[in-house]
Amino acid sequence: MKRFFDAELETFRSQLILMGETAIEQVRTAIQALVEAKTGLAEQVIAADDRLDRLEVEIDNEAVRYMNLRAPIASELRLVIVGMKASHDLERVGDEATSIAKRAIKLSAEPPLKPYIDIPRMVSMALEMLRDALDCFLQVDEAKAVAVCKRDAEVDNLNRQLYRELTSFMIERPETISRAIELMFISKSIERIADHATNIAEEMIYLSQGKDVRHTEEVKKDGKPLA
Amino acid sequence: MADLSQAKPVVTRPVASAPPMAPRTPAAIAKEPMEVAFDISGFSLWYGANQALFDVGIQIPARAVTAIIGPSGCGKSTFLRALNRMHELTPGTRIAGRLRLFGEDLYAAAVDPAVVRRRVGMVFQKSNPFPTMSIAENVLVGLRLNGVNDRALLRQRLEESLRMAALWDEVKDILGRPGSSLSGGQQQRLCIARALAVQPEVLLMDEPCSALDPLATAKIEELINDLRASFTVIIVTHNMQQAARVSNRTAFFYLGRLVEYDETSTIFMNPSNPQTEAYVAGRFG
Amino acid sequence: MTTPSQFQPTARRHAWRKFTSGAMAGLMLVCAVAVMAPIFLVLFFLVREGASSLDWSFFTQLPKPSGELGGGMANAIVGTFTLLAMAAAIGVPVGVMGGVYLAEYGSDRANSWIRFTADVLNGVPSIVWGMVVYGLLVVPFKTFSAYAGGVALGFMMIPLVMRTTEEVLVLVPQGYREAALALGIPRWKTITVIVVRTALKGIVTGILIAMARVAGETAPLLFTALGNNFWSHRLSEPISALPLQIFTYATSAYDDWHRQAWAGALVLMGMILSLNILVRVLSRDRSFK
Secondary structure (H helix, E strand, O other), X not given: OOOOOHHXXXXXXXXXXXXXXXHHHHHHHHHHHHHHOOHHXXXXXHHXXXXXXXXXXXXXXXXHHHHHHOOOOHHHHHHHHHHHHHHHHHHHHHHHHHHHHHHHHHXXXXXXXXXXXXXXXXXXXXXXXXXXXXXXXXXXXXXXXXXXXXXXHHHHHHHHHHHHHHHHHHXXXXXXXXXXXXXXXXXXXXXXXXXXXXXXXXXXXXXXXXXXXXXXXXXXXXXXXXX | OOOOOOOOOOEEOOHXXXXXXXXXXXXXXXXXXXXXXXXXXXXXXXXXXXXXXXEEEEEEEOOOEEEEEOOXXXXXXXXXXXXXXXXXXXXXXXXXXXEEEOOEEOOOOOOOHHHHHHHEEEEOOXXXXXXXXXXHHHHHHXXXXXXXXXXXHHHHHHHHHHHHOOOHHHHOOOOOXXXXXXXXXXXXXXXXXXXXXXXXXXXXXXXXXXXXXXXXXXXXXXXXXXHOOOOEEEEEOOOHHHHHHHOOEEEEEEOXXXXXXXXXXXXXXXXXXXXXXXXXXXXXX | OOOHHHHOOOHHHHHHHHHHHHHHHHHHHHHHHHHHHHHHHXXXXXXXXXXHXXXXXXXXXXXXXXXXXXXXXXXXXXXXXXXXXXXXXXXXXXXXXXXXXXXXXXXXXXXXXXXXXXXXXXXXXXXHHHXXXXXXXXXXXXXXXXXXXXXXXXXXXXXXXXXXXXXXXXXXXXXXXXXXXXXXXXXXXXXXXXXXXXXXXXHHHHHHXXXXXXXXXXXXXXXXXXXXXXXXXXXXXXXXXXHHHHHXXXXXXOHHHHHHHHHHXXXXXXXXHHHHHHHXXXXXXXXXX
């Protein structure tokens, strides 16, 4: 039956969605700052990071309050716990965005090492994963969540590929070393973002079924598809 | 665990300086600044030679839900009944201290207990619609026996009260049936409608759900949540989750003393007193 | 110490136990039936001896002088109803209000005295009531009267009605009183409108039982209403009643009067039986129990 405090869970969900959108926007802006060499945008990203920090605290408080006062039923309890974990992941995504923005500022002082093609591709892949994972908060879609986990491998591959490429740059032209290292870190950040998206997707599977799929074959890159 | 025989520090934060809580829920928003309904200080009560309440001091907000919790025999029901002088039905009771409702001393010599009870209605643990009366008669009995005969007014109060009690849709076509023909939960809502019909300022509820199944309980809780907007509701409950769900403020009584009184979220999440913490978690009592 | 074997009876012991258990149950059934037997005996005799004398004139005519055949007990039937009405007029208000006082107002100490007195009064032999009222109303006014008979029966009803009223009021759950008082309804209205109304069926039942009880009384009427063979036009005159008429006829020497006495007893029994049946019907659904 519908309860008067159901609205609180709706608020909780929408806070999470808001946090997710904010994190995605932060990453997107940081990459734009990198590609277009706009330090202003990068500074904006760094300044806006507290918003995510504040949202994480709010979501955690609300989760604790809900657990304490509302005697949540099992599915609500999973939502609240998953929400807490997801807010932590999103906060880390925000930290990666800040780190990308900082490196974008450094890189903007020098000419680009090479045209930015792989990095935007990786980012759009990672952000798509993040969005798909977050969509599950609104509408649980287990297949989508499993797909997110499996796509993590593609981002990892891109990261490795970029790594090799940048390594060869550094060997051939030592003056590119500092720029290449920055780009390697950026690539690593993006790879981390995809990992956080994967974490959230795994949580979503737990949310829908109460089944913990972390560290199992089901979601491993080479694992068989879910029955 | 704390030694329970020494129910000591009475932590009663003054209402005005209540700490701001993370208030994002609609329930929490509608609470400050608040008007005080009951202003009680130094209130003690004796049954013959036995003292049941010791020096209780509490300010209960208007148009909010206040929950009173505590183990059996802690004096919470006694306290509730003292709020509309129902305890006087037990011979040999005696009180001391100050008890004011919106500034008016309810125990002043000139105050008629019947008038107090018209202002401070009560709903009991066991639903008790009058068995000889129909649903409509049950709702209107308080008005009729207090001298209201205007048919149009009675008709209007009947519908209003039943709507407020979330019962109108279920009974509007069977108003002539005996009140006792309803289900347990409906009977309890009928009793709430009956209490609301005389337009009290305060509604006291003495474990209103303890005889009901979970679904009927949920309905009563929804109703209490709706009543918050226009009434001062004080509810005694043994169900901690219920207190946490429906109340804005919670008072914890133990051995006749008010141990702690604060925002419900504070009482449940960060109480000052270890006894309160243990009690709300079901560790004792 | 007991040994385990005592708790695990042998097959023979078990059979014996079953037998004794069945035998005891059977014995008790016989006793229960024995309780019911007299009522059938009474009805059987009354109908066998009295039914033949029951006719229309029995209900419409006055008794004929001795030696003449026919006649009826019309005056006695009307007299019984008159006396019952007078008894109820005294016994019901005093008894009900006394019962309300006991249940709702009296202190424990006063109540225990009142209850004790009422119980003693219930045990006072009916002939003693007759003598008391004889001294109270017949001697001073120098005449037997319907008043005296009504008062005697009314006095007998008071403790009966009072105790049953108290008992049914106490059965009304305290919750109804509290609910009414919590609505700001004054106490006297709570008691009259809520409590008494809730217990009304029980109170009426108690009144009917008391009336059935006094309807058959003969002894108190011998010294008070006395009885006669005519229509009584004034309540200050003697009045007849069925039990009196039956007593007179049954102790007479005439066969016709004996038959009429049987018929009168049948009518009286019929009246009391119908009162009891009414009580059963009324008390069938006492919703507050």
